[in-house]
Amino acid sequence: MSDTLNGSCACGLVKFVLVDAKRNIINCHCHTCRKLNGGAFSSYIAVADDNFKLHEGQDVLTRYVVTENVDKHFCRVCGTPIYNKNRKYPGLIIVPLGALDEVGQMRPTVNIYCDSKLSWVAMQGDTRDYPQGMTD
Ligand SMILES: [Zn+2]
Ligand SMILES: [Zn+2]
Incomplete structure (x- = not known):
């Protein structure tokens, strides 16, 4: 099986x-990611x-400075988030799962910023969960 994802x-x-x-998916439950991506949490x-190999679209990829540490890169035509630094x-490079063409059987292994998690979001029970950012 190829380890390449489009x-x-x-x-x-x-x-x-x-x-x-690496097929590790991280769910982030922070307020900022809710704003940036529009979902209850972001994977x-x-x-x-x-x-990360950009094949097409360098000219439409646009950067938004979210915080002094975080930049969001997105398509300025359709608004799709492509990656964060x-x-x-x-x-x-931190790529939102929705930007991938096939997600397949990948499952989240980590949840971060659980302090901000919405109460109705159910947890899988087999993940490493952190109240804030990852500490190990
Ligand atoms: Zn976040
Ligand atoms: Zn686009």
Whole structure:
């Protein structure tokens, strides 16, 4: 099985590939991610910078400075979030799960910012859960 995952934005102008993606999905329950992505929580897959290959759409990829540590990169035509960079996690690109074309059987292994989790969001019970950011 290939470890390559294809991704794209909703309008199709941005296309990328994740190479050797570790299949670890992190759910973030923080307020900022709710604002940025519009969902009750946000699921991400993190890969090394070198393993994110942008194939098309460099000209429409736009950056929004969220905080002094976090930049959001999105398609300025359709608004699809493509990846985040966080200075607290140098060398990593954090890709929203929805930007991937096929999610398959990948399951979340970690929940962060559970202090901000909405009460009706059910937990799987087999994840590592942190009240704030990851501490190990
Ligand atoms: Zn787009
Ligand atoms: Zn978050």
